[in-house]
Amino acid sequence: MAPSLPTVQPDDVTMAEKAPHGGSFDAGNAIAPQPALFDYLLRLGDDSLILGQRLTEWCGHAPALEIDLSLANIGLDLIGQATLFLNLAGEIEDQRRDGDKLAFHRDVLAFRNCLLVEQPNGDFAQTIARQFLFSTVQLGLFEGLARSSEPRIAEIAAKAVKEVRYHADLSADWVIRLGDGTEESCRRMTEGLDWFWRFVDEMFDVDDVERSLIEAGIACDRGSLRVAFDARVQQVLRDASLSLPEYPRAVRGGRVGHHSEHLGHLLATMQFLPRTYPDAVW
């Protein structure tokens, strides 16, 4: 089986020629509006998928074997959640795309994850900062989604919430130990939280896509999770003898496909094999 080097298919060319800007990169509104529920499931699935992929980058590189396994375990939990959400998204879309197809054959502009999850790992403290912020938000979100009026979402969230509680507790434990540790660990933990703080607000944004689903009782209102999140972060930072980061300007855009350059590099690694060898099986 020879690698099919350029992945541009004849269909892609026809589609590009019909597009308003001749298919030029990121011009105009290239992506057609999608049903809200499909979009919402992509947001849930892509958050887990991209952070899961990021965490697997630690495999074999973590500071200790025990941490290597901790991070890989969290990564695998997240990829498991992504599989369930993206498979359901494919079912809702009904265009014969399953979770694998959505994960490995979608381009960067069609990804709906928040910007926080696609940021590089940095050092261990930075990875822990990202995990603590993300898992703390995700815990509240999944607790809400476990009561969703869409039973398939409620079922996934109810299963995942146990995993996420462990992720949130483990990362909080590490924030406290690094913050309250040596001078160097405290400096790194502070820098990690400072860096990721700008990506926090986006995780609580509610737009029209989600508003209609919240009214239908399907989605969880992210805005309502903020108070509990702030209280938890303050509590952990107090135990860690750290102060709350000062607000740099919040960065947003992931939910509408405006990503940082890091996501493209991540996808290149993640998608290379299934795109180069589309018929490959385990």
Added chain:
Amino acid sequence: MSRDWPLWEVFIRSKGGLSHKHVGSIHAPDAELAVRHARDVYTRRMEGVSLWVVRSSDIVASDPEQAGPMFEPAESKIYRHPTFYDIPDVVTHI
């Protein structure tokens, strides 16, 4: 990093009613993280329902040099084995 961390012995109860069994050891900076590390390293495939961790340095062990006087005297005392009883099939884990 793990060189700076103390060693902990890990014990797992595989299911309710059974006793905890030693499965190996891990490094961790403190007791709470030792339990987390033990969970992450040794229970990834549903190996257990309960975990114990004990600082390796807190375990008092018999002296291997003294294995002779310690254990050999029991060797010739076959009457101490309860092999002369029929155990009903329903009684397991003996």
